Amino acid sequence: MASIDKKSQSNLTQPGFEAALFALTLDRSQPAPLHQQLCDGLRALLLRGGDLAGLPLPPSRSLAAELSVSRMTVTTAYDQLMAEGYLTARRGSGTFVAADLPHLAPAPQNAPPPAPPPAAWQIFQTGLPDQSLFPHRDWARQMDRAWRAPDPALLGRPDPFGWMPLRRAIAAHLGAWRGLDCQGEQVVITGGAWDGVDILARALLPPPAQTGPAQTGPAQIALEDPGWASLHHAVRDTGHIPLPLRIDAEGFDPARIPDRTAAATAAAIVTPSRHYPTGRPMPLARRLALLDWAAAQGTLIVEDDYDSEFRYQGQPLPALAGLDQQGRTIYMGSFSKLLSSALRLGYLVLPEPAIAPVHAYLAQRGARASLAPQPALAGFMDSGEFATHLRRMRRSYARRQVVLLDALAPLARWLDLAPDPSGMHLCVPLRPCLRAHTCDRAIAEAGRAMGLRIGALSAHAVLPDAPEALLLGYSGFDEAELRDGAARLCRLITGLT
Structure with a gap:
């Protein structure tokens, strides 16, 4: 059977599909005839390549030249795959991957649910800057300016x-x-x-x-x-x-x-x-x-x-x-x-x-x-864009902390809620009435099942008798995500008590 480069099997684009086709290799020492090896290799590529419906195959003459085989070998393989329903021919246009490939394994009945989007499983993770606020266009301009015509010192010994x-x-x-x-x-x-x-x-x-x-x-x-x-x-x-x-x-x-x-x-x-x-x-x-x-x-x-x-x-x-x-x-x-x-x-x-x-x-x-990002970062800072970015982040994060504290207000009986004059997360101690029922690590572990990435203060200590608190990051999440996360935390703690 023709061998296939496995790196090219998943979610192929048109250029990737053509590259995978031309990368097929045929082994003349094998007992199977070349057209059968090519047919088997093409079939495996079509089944494992992702959504390839409608992609054109190269002309038989071109593929034959690339694989160093006769044109008859390629046309025989194409004909066999058209008979099996993997390929279809369009008069005057060429050969294409069929819209509905046969023999695809049906999705398992008990397949796990699809993974939630990143924000859904990391709400409250600490230390995350909001990447939606990142000035991508300004940064790209600085990178282009630094490396399109680099300072000679950048190319010398650093x-x-x-x-x-x-x-x-x-x-x-x-x-x-x-x-x-x-x-x-x-x-x-x-x-x-x-x-x-x-x-x-x-x-x-x-x-x-x-x-x-x-x-x-x-x-x-x-x-x-x-x-x-x-x-x-x-x-x-x-x-x-x-x-x-x-x-x-x-x-x-x-x-x-x-x-x-x-x-x-x-x-x-x-x-x-x-x-x-x-x-x-x-x-x-x-x-x-x-x-x-x-x-x-x-x-x-x-x-x-x-x-x-x-x-x-x-x-x-x-x-x-x-x-x-x-x-x-x-x-x-x-x-x-x-x-x-x-x-x-x-x-x-x-x-x-x-x-x-x-x-x-x-x-x-x-x-x-x-060294690559250093000249761009220097230009970004010298231009004043960095300071503007920090002020924008600071205003946004301040609003988010207020939103989070407001959404957590129903838990004031259980958590010692207080604003923090700085930072990117809240450290919220457990009140004694909550510690009588549970601990910060248990809450953090239970939160994972609800899509929350709550930090436990005691997990950051190595000495015994560690203090307990919940670490709730707010900087990397918009206000709707924070309210949703707070609602889930309220349900979690209410259930534990």
């Missing part, structure tokens, strides 16, 4: 810190939006938060082990608990030890970092502007205490400022790095929540003492961040 115009644009953005006084020379473009943590741990922290008399073990990196679960894996990947510390009402407390342990605490990774995932801001006194700890211990602070642009009430809280006079704080940001996670771009802002060692490390290892 700077390990990234495209300098983008680094300068990021510094200007942070000065305007976060009050952070920095220069483009301090900015490093990364492939996202995980890449940023990996760079810092490997370039700035002691290696996990050294041979000789001064042999040392891995360092500890203090983390918030609850916090970003993937951070534990990112730290372990560098050979260091994650040290989770339970937060309180004011966020991360440096007083809880142990003075003496088997491994020294070399860094702390925190979210001071808006703790992830509770949304609690770290007050000024706690921030100053954290900076004092870092200065006294000679350690580093990594400030993960993941969504501070989305603040709806009051003035934005100052960045921790802006308060640091000792050069111990590294600012980390990302474009995944501001534009799209598909960009895979983030950045670090390094204090002066960290620039040389990070540059030496990246010059040897090479950068992971893709």
Whole structure:
């Protein structure tokens, strides 16, 4: 039987169908005659190729030439398939795939229902920007402008810190939006938060082990608990030890970092502007205490400022790095929540003492961040389109939070509902009367069966006796979807109580 390229079997277009036909191969060493092999191969392609009704087949002479067989071999195969009802001939037009192919297996009687559209199964998923607000036309224009006639520097050896115009644009953005006084020379473009943590741990922290008399073990990196679960894996990947510390009402407390342990605490990774995932801001006194700890211990602070642009009430809280006079704080940001996670771009802002060692490390290892979108993003930011996009998203997200809280009002007896002055999701604690019946993980699990992607706060903790709350993302869903999701959550919780 003629062999078929399986990649070309599903939902073929006209060009793909023709390519699959010409890719058929016949084996002259087989006992089956060539016309039979061709007939079997064509039949299999027609049955597995999707909706091919009405597509024309190449003239017998052309297909014969492509397959290096006689024209009679092709016409014999075509005639057999027309007799079976797979093909039809139109006088003066050629041979076409029949409208109703025979021998197609009927749909199973107990087939599962079709998958719901994406929004129906991920309502309340956190961290999703609304892609319908993405300025596709403006972005496409910037990409075209950057690469239609690229700057010669783009085609040369890339700077390990990234495209300098983008680094300068990021510094200007942070000065305007976060009050952070920095220069483009301090900015490093990364492939996202995980890449940023990996760079810092490997370039700035002691290696996990050294041979000789001064042999040392891995360092500890203090983390918030609850916090970003993937951070534990990112730290372990560098050979260091994650040290989770339970937060309180004011966020991360440096007083809880142990003075003496088997491994020294070399860094702390925190979210001071808006703790992830509770949304609690770290007050000024706690921030100053954290900076004092870092200065006294000679350690580093990594400030993960993941969504501070989305603040709806009051003035934005100052960045921790802006308060640091000792050069111990590294600012980390990302474009995944501001534009799209598909960009895979983030950045670090390094204090002066960290620039040389990070540059030496990246010059040897090479950068992971893709260069392709960097000049377009630089143009997007310099043109003012980025700031306009952020303001539009901020207005939209603020309205959506209000809509969600209003729709959840019937659950006020069970959930501690309160507005959040910033962010992309709500962290909603369970009231004691609800905790008497269930827990946040059980609600999240039950929600999946109802098409809800509810987060459980306790699932973000590794320490025992974790706090419980529901994490409800609202940024990626329109108002109708949020009302529908809230109605389903009301039914879910009412049923559990």
